[in-house]
Amino acid sequence: MRRYFGFIVIIALALIIFLGKNNSDAQDTEGVKINIFNVNKGKFAKVSKIVSDKGKLRKTLTEEQFHITQEQGTEPAYTGKLLKNKKTGVYQCVVCKTDLFSSDAKYDSGTGWPSFWKPVADENVGTKEDRSLFMRRVEVHCPVCGSHLGHIFDDGPAPTGKRFCINSAALTFEAMEENDENQ
Numbered sequence: 001m002r003r004y005f006g007f008i009v010i011i012a013l014a015l016i017i018f019l020g021k022n023n024s025d026a027q028d029t030e031g032v033k034i035n036i037f038n039v040n041k042g043k044f045a046k047v048s049k050i051v052s053d054k055g056k057l058r059k060t061l062t063e064e065q066f067h068i069t070q071e072q073g074t075e076p077a078y079t080g081k082l083l084k085n086k087k088t089g090v091y092q093c094v095v096c097k098t099d100l101f102s103s104d105a106k107y108d109s110g111t112g113w114p115s116f117w118k119p120v121a122d123e124n125v126g127t128k129e130d131r132s133l134f135m136r137r138v139e140v141h142c143p144v145c146g147s148h149l150g151h152i153f154d155d156g157p158a159p160t161g162k163r164f165c166i167n168s169a170a171l172t173f174e175a176m177e178e179n180d181e182n183q
Contacts, residue, residue, distance in 0.1 A: 030049055031049065032049045033048055033049075034046070034048075034144070035123050036098055036099070036124055037099060039090045039099045039102065050096060051145075052070075052147075061095070068167045069094060069149075071148075075167045075169050076112075077112025080168025081169075082114050082168040083113065085103075086103075089103050090174050091116075092174055093142040093144065093149070093171070094169065096144045096145040100125060100142070101116040101120060105118045105120075107156075107157060109165070114165075115166070116163075117159075117163065125140050125143065125149070125164070126140070126143040126146075127139065127141070128141065138151060140152050140166065147170060151165050153165060
C-alpha cells in the first residue's frame with residue numbers, strides 16, 4: 001500500500017510541476033515582439049504577444065467562440081457563419097484582430113469549414129502538434145494571442161498543397177472597401 005501511495009505522490013508532483021511550467025511559459029511570452037504582416041498597411045510590423053484574460057474573454061466572446069479559441073473546440077461542420085462568405089477582404093483572429101487569411105486564398109474544400117490554401121504571411125499563423133482525440137494533427141493558432149483556430153492538412157490545392165481548416169467562430173471578417181473602378 002505504501003508503494004502505491006508513493007507512486008501517486010510522485011505523479012501528483014510531476015503534474016503540478018508540469019502544469020505550473022506551462023502557465024509560466026505562457027506568461028513569459030507576453031510582451032515578446034514578433035513580426036506580423038498587416039494587410040491594410042501592406043507591410044510587416046512588430047507586435048507584442050499577449051496573454052488574454054480568460055474572465056474578460058468569457059464576457060466578450062460568445063460561448064462557442066470561447067470554447068473554440070480557448071479550449072481547442074470545433075464547431076459542427078457546415079454551421080459556421082463565414083463558410084459561404086464570398087466577399088473580398090481579410091479574415092482576422094476573433095480575439096486580437098490579427099490578420100490571418102485573405103479571401104483570395106479561400107476555397108470550398110467540401111469539408112464544412114472555411115478553408116484556405118495559405119495565410120497572409122507564414123508569420124501570421126502558428127502551428128504545433130496536436131495529439132488529441134487519438135489522432136496526430138497539426139493545430140493552427142494565432143501567433144499573437146495563442147487562440148486555437150483549427151488545423152492544417154496536406155490535402156489542399158496547388159501551389160501549396162495545404163488546407164488550413166479553420167473554425168468560423170475563431171474568425172472575424174473585415175471586408176475590403178470597393179473603389180470606384182470596381183463598382
